[in-house]
Amino acid sequence: MAGDLRKRLERLRKLARAEEDARSLGLSRASELPEPVPLEGPAPASGDRGLGRREGGPEFLKGWDKLGDLVWSRSLRFKDYLGEEIDPLPFNAIGRRRPGQASGLAGPVPTGRLRFFDLETTGLSGGSGTVAFLAAIGSREEGDFVVRQYFLEDYPGEAGFVRELLSALEGRTVVTYNGRSFDLPLLRTRCVMNGLIPPRAEDIDCLFAARRLWKSVHGGASLGLLEREVLGIEREEDVPGSMIPDIWFSYIKAGDSPLMDVVMSHNADDVVALARLLARAALVFEAPLSWLASASLDRAGLGRTLLALGRQEEAEELLEAALGDGHEGAGLVLSRHYRRRGREADRRRVLGMLPESPRSWIERSKFLEHVERDNASALALAELALASAWTRRLEEALRLRVERLRRKLGMT
């Protein structure tokens, strides 16, 4: 093999140092990209690490209690917006669920049992090298909404940190925003990495309902956006999520990080916003028809959710109202719904109201072929749709449909 690996590594290391020196003298190669701008002053060399760390922790840990080795905690009190109980069904009728996970919650849950949960992590793409360093768990306590936060000061404290979270969530109903895809799998991974048994808590992920209700109206469904647009709350000071990992890294490497306190309030604000958004959405599901004439939420999305819950009459009313205002998606959902119920007259009426578009041509073509038995018109619409197919799979399906119709018409 090619010489001594250790020596080759040493050389690479020397080379990297030499390049570092050259760079600092302004001798960088033209083709090299500039270094990313650090968040703050240069990190001290590795020998100095930890010098910036004060007795009893850095400034931002004032007001925090030390729970154990490298683990800190604090509690914050907020105004409580939650009612006495909440119906989890509308939230869990949609969205992602892992196999083997508790299959939905039956009946109302007392809001005292809810734990609003959010993690700040060292990366956004998950994987076993991504660590959670900050957690907020919100709950109702004696008329207040209390957010308890946990902070991991450095890697070796992780097992203790995770144990704290597990005992705070144990036997509760965990409410998250995108937690099924991110926070909960990440927590499970951290458990495995530390030899702990992953939690099997019931959960509600608000993201799916929020998407249905507000995404199309506000052009997005991030918690920050909905907090501003739906709840009308402006945060005073915040950091973009993409900066958060580096803020913790500069803390562990340099001993302090001026933006850490902002990350900490960001984390607490997130669970407060989450609780308020859940309350708002629950209100919508309680009396959906009061939104019949409203443009501030997506009536088609709400209608679809109610359909999934079997609340057919409310769903139809909302979907018809949206279609009446020219909402194509609502019309397509209704058309399929009426087909399943065998209500072809309603379906015909709905299809007549649909705006001209490839999707409506496909739906009308199906109706013409299978209900009206008008293959010639069905073919015309299918061909029209084929000409503007937007995915290869759709193109393939439409081509088959066109071929079949042609055969039926004796055209081949």
Place this chain on the structure above:
Amino acid sequence: MTQTSATDFIEAFLSDPEIAPCVAHVERLPARDAEWAALPTDLDARLREGLASRGIGRLYSHQAASYSMVRRGEDLVVVTPTASGKTLCYNLPVVQSLLEEPSARALYLFPTKALSQDQQAELKEVALGGALPVRVYTYDGDTPDSLRVAARDTGRIVISNPDMLHSGVLPNHAKWINFFSNLRFVVVDEMHAYRGIFGSHVANVLRRLLRVAAFYGSRPRFIFCSATIGNPGELATALLGRLVSAITENGAPRGERLVVFYNPPLLDPVQGIRKSTATESEKLAVRMLRAGIKTILFARSRLRVELIASYIVEALANRYTDNGRIKVSPYRGGLLPSERRAIERGLRDGSIQGVVSTNSLELGIDIGGLDAAVIAGFPGSFASFWQQSGRAGRRGGLSLAVLVASSAPLDQYIIAHPEYFFGRPSEKARIDPDNPYVFMDHMKCAAFELPFREGEALAASASLAAGEAEGKAASESAEALGFLEEEGIVRRTGGRWYWSAAGYPSEKISLRSATADNVVIVDTTGGGSRVIGEMDRPSAKELIFDNAVYIHMGRQYIVLKLDIDNRSCHVVEKDLDYWTDAVVKTDIEVLTEDERGIVEGTQFVLGDVLVRTQAEKFKKLRFHSHENIGYGEISLPPEEMQTRAIILLLGSGSAGASLGFDEAGGEGADSAIRAAVLSGCGRLLHDLAPAFLMCDPRDLGRAERVRDPHFGVPAIYLYDKYPGGTGLSEGLAKLLGKAVAAARERLAACSCSGGCPSCIGVDFADRASMVDGSLVKERVLALFGAMEAAHGGRS
């Protein structure tokens, strides 16, 4: 094709007056009978039944040997040429063990996605189409989310590829807790594909796999399968990092096979110009296809595949106006998976009679039996050649493989030495798991996956005694971790090294090429926007620059805009009578001199170099005639890489000195001749080296400097084309003597008068017409002679 018609055709073919003069050699490889063994006695009755339903009541000897070795708990590699029933070598013992231990799991790795899809179909059959309690899942980039969860949680056998293992499975191992806790077997099929840079990466991926498995308390056994190579046991041992024993005897029967060396006619012996490999190969393939012979033609590049396929289709279209009777398809990397699947299906069901392929069909994709293989140019390694020629041949039948030599020195050398070809065991596959870049890459990934304990190593080298190896490996890992700590991406605290960066390291590390980022090729014809292929960034700069001609599925496109920043390339379909070829300029800077030595009377240096390449302009070459019809400019930033090089110094005190290659620079014609001699010498060494190293000529770069700015003497650089190197420069240092002898022999045998494409090239004629080619040739010959003489004097 029946036996007699094949024999008749081959006889007629070989005695055809147009063909016979070009046949340089015919090797008849006799048929071989099967060697049988009984089914293992402990085989589960359900498996026995499943085999019976496929008409299998006994095993080939190598299948039985694999079974008992695996069942004894050994790691092994079994050598399995094409169509020798290799899948039973691992499926039987693995499925048997999974039936005995209901929680046990197995991981199957194939080098490509396409192969794993084939494998799943095959496995369904062994696992009795779901009748056995052994769930099989494919887990790759195409697996939908819903199935991923099922594969992780309930897959008894998970079929994947090294890339997916590297970037999808290992970084998320905690989600695979059930799988890793019970992992008993890892099957690595097509092992010979894991050489060079890919193999060097895969060895490190396996190190990571073992580390993660150990975290969950499991120690899987490994079963490797390989095509015929010279060192299966050594390669498997290098890949796994522990000793692997090899089964090299094969009990499968083989039909009679004829291997023909075909040298295209010399048009101009003085200038050494031969008829083109492409058009000669096309001619032979057309002849075979017209005789009803199912034929596969292998060409060396995507571009050549497209060119030759279109020539064949053209040639056939003239003769068959109904053009539905013979269907020929190109097959190469860069096609969409659905396009590939359609071609594979066509070959199996007989609706396609001919295929023109790059080596992507060399790997074990099932395309049914073909009658003949035409190999347009030596494919770069003997193992490739045998894999490709093995594509032709059905059990019991006679098959034909024709190697059409190109005018490259390597091909001309090989075609003149059949004894070397047929007598010699195949060459050895090389990897360098200790390429420092590759190693660092995987140290990052490993640190991400699990924190390193103080004193822990990624892996110990298998070549050293256990105690010594552990200490060495630990110090290497510590060095790498120290480096990563300085870079700020791991943190050392509390006796451990933790990954401490926001990224996901495996995302940025490609196992296959120097760079992970690919350029997407978008067809914008008629205002549309359809992705038709992709290409790695360095290749894109040399192949799909602005105004380049890109050929895809027999259609020509012209590049409107290559947008490197956005990794996209917009093309439109256009009918053109030419293709394009970039002229690439190379600069080299010496970074370190690690080792100096003398081989063949020549001083050499091994070290790290910085290579800067830039495509500056391109040639337009007319189809068929291949004549140059114009130039265009390319304005793209250069590519840079650090790699390993062997540098030959031809200054005073060396063989070069006797030829006036001392430090004094000459003027005018003198210096032009010196440049030509140096470049001819470098070219021959470069082109012939792959006969001794298992690599492709394209894996090696070369450059010559008449007065090297670093060493101050004439120098020839041969460098590894992959950052950090894959062991080629070191390998070449040991084999330089052989390469020099081969170079001298080839040059002496060449019929040309003053250099030709089959020896030292003719590049110098472009630069300064005053250079006398015959003088150059004479001096190169003398230089090689002096090197050999110096060697003789020394030994």
